[in-house]
Amino acid sequence: MKHIHTIGKLLKLLTLMPFILLSSEALFAQDSTAVETPEVTEEEAVEENTAPARKYVKNTFESIWLIDNQTVMVPIKGTFEMDILHRFGTVDNGYKDFYGLFASSNIRLGFNYSLTGRLMTGVAITKSNMTWEGYVKYAILTQTRGNEYPVSLTWYSNMAVETRLKENYIHASDRFSYFHQLLIARKINDRISVQVAPSLTHMNFVYGQFVDSFIEKSGKIRERKHDHLAVSVAGRFRIKEGMYILANYDQPLTRHKTGNPHPNLSLGLEVTTSSHAFQIFMGNYYFMTPQRNNYYNQNNYRDQQFLIGFNITRLWNF
Amino acid sequence: MKAKFIMILSLIIVVIITAGFKMYDQENPWPVPDKFKNMKNPVNADAESLKTGKALWAKHCQSCHGKTGLGDGSKAAQLKTDPGNFSAADFHKQTDGSIFYKTSEGRDDMPGFKKKIPDQDEIWSIVNFVRTLKK
Numbered sequence: 001m002k003h004i005h006t007i008g009k010l011l012k013l014l015t016l017m018p019f020i021l022l023s024s025e026a027l028f029a030q031d032s033t034a035v036e037t038p039e040v041t042e043e044e045a046v047e048e049n050t051a052p053a054r055k056y057v058k059n060t061f062e063s064i065w066l067i068d069n070q071t072v073m074v075p076i077k078g079t080f081e082m083d084i085l086h087r088f089g090t091v092d093n094g095y096k097d098f099y100g101l102f103a104s105s106n107i108r109l110g111f112n113y114s115l116t117g118r119l120m121t122g123v124a125i126t127k128s129n130m131t132w133e134g135y136v137k138y139a140i141l142t143q144t145r146g147n148e149y150p151v152s153l154t155w156y157s158n159m160a161v162e163t164r165l166k167e168n169y170i171h172a173s174d175r176f177s178y179f180h181q182l183l184i185a186r187k188i189n190d191r192i193s194v195q196v197a198p199s200l201t202h203m204n205f206v207y208g209q210f211v212d213s214f215i216e217k218s219g220k221i222r223e224r225k226h227d228h229l230a231v232s233v234a235g236r237f238r239i240k241e242g243m244y245i246l247a248n249y250d251q252p253l254t255r256h257k258t259g260n261p262h263p264n265l266s267l268g269l270e271v272t273t274s275s276h277a278f279q280i281f282m283g284n285y286y287f288m289t290p291q292r293n294n295y296y297n298q299n300n301y302r303d304q305q306f307l308i309g310f311n312i313t314r315l316w317n318f
Numbered sequence: 319m320k321a322k323f324i325m326i327l328s329l330i331i332v333v334i335i336t337a338g339f340k341m342y343d344q345e346n347p348w349p350v351p352d353k354f355k356n357m358k359n360p361v362n363a364d365a366e367s368l369k370t371g372k373a374l375w376a377k378h379c380q381s382c383h384g385k386t387g388l389g390d391g392s393k394a395a396q397l398k399t400d401p402g403n404f405s406a407a408d409f410h411k412q413t414d415g416s417i418f419y420k421t422s423e424g425r426d427d428m429p430g431f432k433k434k435i436p437d438q439d440e441i442w443s444i445v446n447f448v449r450t451l452k453k
Contacts, residue, residue: 059373076433076434076436077436078433117436190369241372241373241376241377242376242377272377273377273381274377274378274381274434317433317434318433
């Protein structure tokens with residue numbers, strides 16, 4: 001019982017984390033401007049009687065996306081970005097629907113803006129369940145060349161609301177869900193970057209919860225929990241300038257009585273230019289709203305239920 | 319007779335286009351403020367800087383200026399202005415500060431990179447890399 005109380009407290013803290021981070025933006029202002037301050041040599045620093053500026057590791061990743069997950073990257077201040085994400089159907093039907101390319105597809109349009117070099121905010125809409133998302137991403141730490149900070153640390157949170165007809169919901173609050181993720185990444189060398197990202201999903205409504213309430217009266221526990229923990233392990237390998245191999249694995253951690261989501265395994269290719277990133281890949285996740293991916297994925301890589309997808313990002317600097 | 323006519327016609331077209339570019343360059347010199355023209359490059363052209371410059375060149379410059387700076391990138395044909403030949407001795411007569419200014423500010427088809435590359439040392443690294451394109 002004590003454990004449940006502690007976990008509850010922790011979850012509440014995680015839910016409040018983005019607001020804490022937003023309010024602490026002023027406190028981190030010194031760090032965030034340091035990114036854009038020209039570096040000075042140690043000799044110059046001695047002359048000016050100041051400490052040498054930190055040399056930050058750059059381009060750990062080339063895009064805010066690593067297939068279905070966010071990366072630690074926050075685009076530079078004043079960047080407006082438009083994302084087009086697309087997921088086709090699974091390939092396991094073969095020629096019948098041309099390996100999923102002619103199956104029902106899912107599309108996500110996203111728009112975000114970097115308010116500072118560390119804070120990005122945006123909105124997106126996904127076709128599946130007509131889901132709108134509002135999200136914030138905050139770069140807490142950036143890896144430094146001298147290993148003062150051996151990793152980059154970024155927080156990502158979103159709130160999603162489904163906008164289908166009200167007949168699909170019992171309560172208005174059933175439309176809402178939340179996703180929080182701590183992104184920890186290290187650029188190991190010029191070729192390899194890796195990222196580990198634990199996440200927490202909260203679904204206001206879960207399938208079967210009203211049946212569960214009935215079951216609870218007979219003394220049985222709920223079949224599905226509203227909170228779900230998962231972890232993503234991902235990496236990038238540079239083939240040549242502007243071309244990378246991407247790999248990602250998502251492991252669900254929370255066990256539910258029924259309908260446990262399957263892990264996600266994905267592999268892809270990324271090509272980047274000055275203003276674009278293009279990723280094409282195969283993986284198991286279809287929904288693109290991260291909480292729905294982590295909570296509801298029923299595509300199993302062991303049954304070859306892979307699907308083809310692509311992400312396109314376009315950047316403008318103001 | 320016909321072949322001769324086509325050859326002469328092709329030659330005339332080439333001369334007109336070349337002269338057009340030349341005239342455009344002469345009529346539209348790119349003035350660089352003295353402050354930038356005389357600016358000293360604060361970044362040594364060491365291996366680290368050249369590596370940074372090369373990566374940034376591949377990401378931001380190569381599509382127009384070409385891999386070796388000959389102005390033959392994949393987007394070059396769509397440009398209204400000549401992307402120039404960065405391997406030519408004439409190009410390298412200008413100072414590092416001039417190249418820095420032009421890269422930062424941009425003009426016509428050439429975008430300015432001071433917003434996209436806010437770290438000035440990185441633009442200086444591009445300048446260092448561009449110097450290696452001289453033949």
